[in-house]
Amino acid sequence: MSAEIKAYLDSQGLSEAMTAAVKQVINERPANALKAVSEILMKAALAKEAKAGPFSFPSGLPDCCSASPDLYKTIAEIPGVGRLVEMIFPPGAKDAPHEHPIHSMYFVVDCKLKISGGPTPTKLGEEGGVVEVPAGAAPIFPAMAHQVENIGDKEGKAVFLEPYPNCKPCGAVEGYISPFTVSPGCYKILTEDDDWITGMLTMKVGEKDEFHHHKDHLIYVLEGDGVTIYPGGKEEDAMVVPLAPFAGIPAPMAAPPFASHTLKNTGTKELKMLFFEAKK
Ligand SMILES: [Fe+2]
Ligand SMILES: [Fe+2]
Numbered sequence: 001m002s003a004e005i006k007a008y009l010d011s012q013g014l015s016e017a018m019t020a021a022v023k024q025v026i027n028e029r030p031a032n033a034l035k036a037v038s039e040i041l042m043k044a045a046l047a048k049e050a051k052a053g054p055f056s057f058p059s060g061l062p063d064c065c066s067a068s069p070d071l072y073k074t075i076a077e078i079p080g081v082g083r084l085v086e087m088i089f090p091p092g093a094k095d096a097p098h099e100h101p102i103h104s105m106y107f108v109v110d111c112k113l114k115i116s117g118g119p120t121p122t123k124l125g126e127e128g129g130v131v132e133v134p135a136g137a138a139p140i141f142p143a144m145a146h147q148v149e150n151i152g153d154k155e156g157k158a159v160f161l162e163p164y165p166n167c168k169p170c171g172a173v174e175g176y177i178s179p180f181t182v183s184p185g186c187y188k189i190l191t192e193d194d195d196w197i198t199g200m201l202t203m204k205v206g207e208k209d210e211f212h213h214h215k216d217h218l219i220y221v222l223e224g225d226g227v228t229i230y231p232g233g234k235e236e237d238a239m240v241v242p243l244a245p246f247a248g249i250p251a252p253m254a255a256p257p258f259a260s261h262t263l264k265n266t267g268t269k270e271l272k273m274l275f276f277e278a279k280k
Contacts, residue, residue: 054083054164057099061145063162067098075159075248076218082163084218084248084276089113089156094149097124100141104161104191104198106274107137108222111156117146133158138190138198159220159248161196161276169280170215170253177260183209196276201263203227203271208264217258217277219249226267231257240266243273251275 055063064072065085071093076084089095089111097117111133116122120129124145133139150156179187180199186209190198203209203224211233221243229239239257251258265271 055099055101055162056165057145059099059145061097061099064095064098064100068095071095075220076250078216078218078250078252080164081167081216081252081278082161082218082276084220084250085160085162086220086246086248087156087158087160089148089150091150091153091155093156095147097145097147099143099145100160101143101162101165102140102193103163104140104193104196104276105138106159106190106198106220107133107135108157108159109135109154110152111150111158112152113156114149114151115146118142118144120146140191140193140196140198159274161198161218163195167278170278171280173213173215173253173259175213177210177212179209179212179214182212190274192279195279197279199275199277201271201273201275203263203265205265205268205270209262211260211262213260214251214258215253215278215280217251217275219251220274221245221247221249222272222274223269224265224267224271224273225269226265227271228264228266229257230262230264232260233262243267243271 057063061067064087065074071089072085072087072095074083075086111131113131113133114128115131116126116128117124119139119141120131122129124147128147128149130151179201180189180197186201186203186207188200188202190200192198223245224243226240226242229241231237231239253259
């Protein structure tokens, strides 16, 4: 293989398997060599694009799920709106440098982390600062690039909402009734900014809330095993939904059961559900 071809292949950022495949095609020189090579390169370009995820940061850094798919997983998504990412860090785990858009977080357990880059005063690549976050903390972080290591002796677990760059407002809802206003015993605002609310729903077994509306929201089940939704508040349309802790549920307002309803805890355990809801 000529030095030019080798340099070209090296510059394409192909995986080892892809590079080996291209080299084999070139060495064997079959009649359809050009087509075979172009197919391999096309496949590699598509894989690269898929790996880049829905974000493209000016820094060129990947998003968290692309950088460290073993530690960050998208567990719910509303296309064109945003995604709910669960981060599970075994003790000693360290992710690859990555970048986030502004994101609303919730820490499921206490976490002791060493972070180089935001939100510590250090820069990415420098020795990180130590951050201890208690379970239940719900900070909203600005867009930032960093690298995170779990220096605690327990598994770290958090979830966060990352809005997509093309996220558009849901628009006004006629006669909008907020769950936080109508059932304050069940719904609490943990934190909010101009665009998103981080809310917590708690409901005892057999408890039911008042009729309310929602905009696009993404739910994370913390506790509970079942709930009944009454879309539009109608008893006759009752939908029984089994739940399991740590499930992510996309709840777009385009889907009628999520747009307006009453809710009853018809399970056998107290219900505790975190949700990130669009305000606009
Ligand atoms: Fe991160
Ligand atoms: Fe609701």
